[in-house]
Amino acid sequence: MVGKRVNRADFFAELDGLTEKEIEERLPNWDMERLALAQEYVETHLARARTPQPYHDEAIEGPETPALLALRTAKAANSRAIAALILSVGAMLAAILCGVIVVLR
Secondary structure, three states: OOOOOOOHHHHHHHHHOOOHHHHHHHHHHOOHHHHHHHHHHHHHHHHHHOOOOOEOOOOOOOOEOHHHHHHHHHHHHHHHHHHHHHHHHHHHHHHHHHHHHHHHO
């Protein structure tokens, strides 16, 4: 799923065939593009199809559906994981460089 451009219409058609629970189960496997499209889908299609009971979290402005909250949380977690990966690769390269310097001295 990662690396290939997502067709918006096909992705929305795929989401039409899924339940909210199935969408939430697939969130960890989606890249940023799919997460953004899924958020757009939830905001437009599901909001029109039915009016869910609002979910309000004190840390978030305004009422939100659980699915929308899950999407935003998944995007934030994905961003943090990418940042952690970048930092860990940098630390690994620094450690390798230190090892090379010690061996060459």
